[in-house]
Amino acid sequence: MSYTPPNTGNKIIIVGGGCFGLSTAYALSLKNMYDIYVYDRQEIPAPDAASCDINKIVRMDYANDTLYMHLTVEAFHMWHQWNKERAESNLSPVFHQSGVLLLSGKDQFSDFEKSCMKTIREAGYGHYITEYKSSQEIIEAFPQFKNAVENGFNTAYLNKAGGWCNSSEAVKHIYNKCVENGVHFILGQENGCLENLEYDPASPDTVVGIKTKDKKIHYADRVVLATGSWTAGLVEMHKQVVASGQQVIHFDAPPDAGLRKSWENLPVWCGDLSNTGYYGFPINADGRMKIGKHSSGYLNPRELDGVSVPRTQVTHTTDTVPIGALREFRQFLGKFLPETSALDVSCGRVCWYSDSIDGDFVISPHPDYKNLIVATGDSGHGLKFIPIIGFKIRDIIEGIDTQYSRAWKWRNMETQDTKLDGLRADALLQRLILDEPNNEAARMATIDEFKASRPRL
Template identity: 30%
Template structure:
């Protein structure tokens, strides 16, 4: 199989992996690129409030290069940051009437507000590895929370004290350590996807959105994929099909079942009242950082950890999320093995009680002004974890003309502007350090990032008590 610049490429899935693939295919001169998705992204512009339910559709996502000893991901994140800045600059120089309705010249997709990674048990091992591997030229941007001199340095450098100790834990003499990383921040996720889609369409990528264009099946013959059949019954013949369907990927490509697992995080959002300028100021990205707490030391049903949050959005929404437990929903069976598969259970307006316990417990101690407010919404955000948290981007073994681009493992969004160049390298079968990193792999022995639990694991949603906003405030009981 030889793919040329005139070959017809069909991408199934218009989230981060699909968008970045289409964008970089067009930049490299491919002229016949088509994206299909069951969601009406041309209408809802990836907005959660309008029904978008993919992992890529979100208020905001963390942009950071803190990867411990995983230097290739660290380097890729540092490569992405200037590209995000260029997207900000492009938006600022484009007349608003030439942009999608959810974007204006004043939209800042990337906000370099800083990211404080906290623990009440000393500096976590992952942070020690990150600091060990960060380039020397960015060391000055790293402020140790427990170091009085580095806190003074942060003040000298014009960084508000609220960014290094956003919860006042030092003032309250609570155990606190960590690092404020001023290379990091967040991106406005749904609007970033909307902008990437805009760039794809400007480059000539053809898009097919809505229920009629959902994938019904892959069209196959003699071990080759000839194209796709959409829900409306039409067949779309292609030279190459790329499945980039996030949490739906394992159920669509059976060969990936042992390498990918669909899991969810728990997300709570609080809208700040318009008549509380004090809260709008406190939680603004100018005063408040991205943060996480005890990300490496959560113990189920015992401790507070595996939790993170972000500053308010321009609309005044503060998001707090729990990823200490990655929930599964084994509600489908493999069409090949017959074994249960975890599958996204979207539009669930509740979260597991354990997630609520952790988030509420943290807020009661550290963010009491938020816990007095009403929740905007509570939801599950469905990701696709790989066996080793590394992306899966490669041709499917034993099946001609079919690729998978998935396995974002909860950290793929930040690479939206740049990941596609490596996906196109994989398409063109170029061997690089990144195509090797993302290549099809053997299932490891022992720990498999939680996948070894299978349907018997404790994280299944049907083993959880689901709770809603009526359990949020301190006066309620869990």
């Protein structure tokens, strides 16, 4: 299907007001050429969007993938600029340059960390890296990780350029910029929610707009689907992306505990990421510490056609995380941050990636339909790019050939072609089903099971 870029004065509908959609709307608005409408099924930030969260990692450590490393470096500049803008308006910073500490073990770096350091140094950014020469050096720099080091996570480097962002605040920040620039927002379960795409009756492969849940049709010259993990449930994606549910838990450290002080000063950490999947954050201003697992995740196949669709706490209000995942968190943390064993898990959430087969985004004209662009396939690493991804998506909408348009083009991949490594690649082929009746480990954990007083789960 050939693609024609939009003309001056054209109306562009963006469905999805998360990271990809808002960043795109903002970048397009700067051109003052288009009439831009963003539709979302919820107020922004949508509570169950992947981008709605207390924090996300902003890291440039991408093994040997220089595309995302350079893109992160570009994003760093904008994160600092956003902090500056916010300081001028007396707003708290959105980006916190805490550093990212990548631990692995035993006694040597895993391939992922080796490859990250090599690539970063070769690109001339070696000054960001502090490599620790011994267990003792790690403990001296980060006494909070003494147990982790003694339990085998005894090699580490710190990337000082990285850190974390307050992702919900970042979403609000760019949303406000869009509003200032005249982007129109239509938000709500009925009037903002895409029910289906609208096609030209005379040419059924031509998209002419969208129909929302209230049955109204909204015509447009181009439609951009930036609906994150919901995308494959809305348009035929030919299995190029799949909604995968990923586990996150929080601990609330008691205000008077020494833990709170020491965990405030943590860098973002990754505990042998490519082999365990676990990562975590310093305690935030509300005393909350988040720990997540980056893995193949869970599927939630819908009855109609088996396509995995997000199942979130907006519709399933009592959902937590699968009990099997909770057991694994407790087991890992028992070695890595054993102080957490005495704490209740204060909340748990399954958050959804739009997972592509190779981990690259899928941002491209749709191969089956005219006038439709998809901007999805975030694969769990898109939020760090919120200040700049929209500029790259704008190029794709405008038909400009770039290294990004080439990397993210429609690819027709088979699962076995994945270039993901370790944990994520193995499990691509054998994902678990969320809440599967015959799998005890897939049922949701109860609040009682979150308690530290329940040692044997």
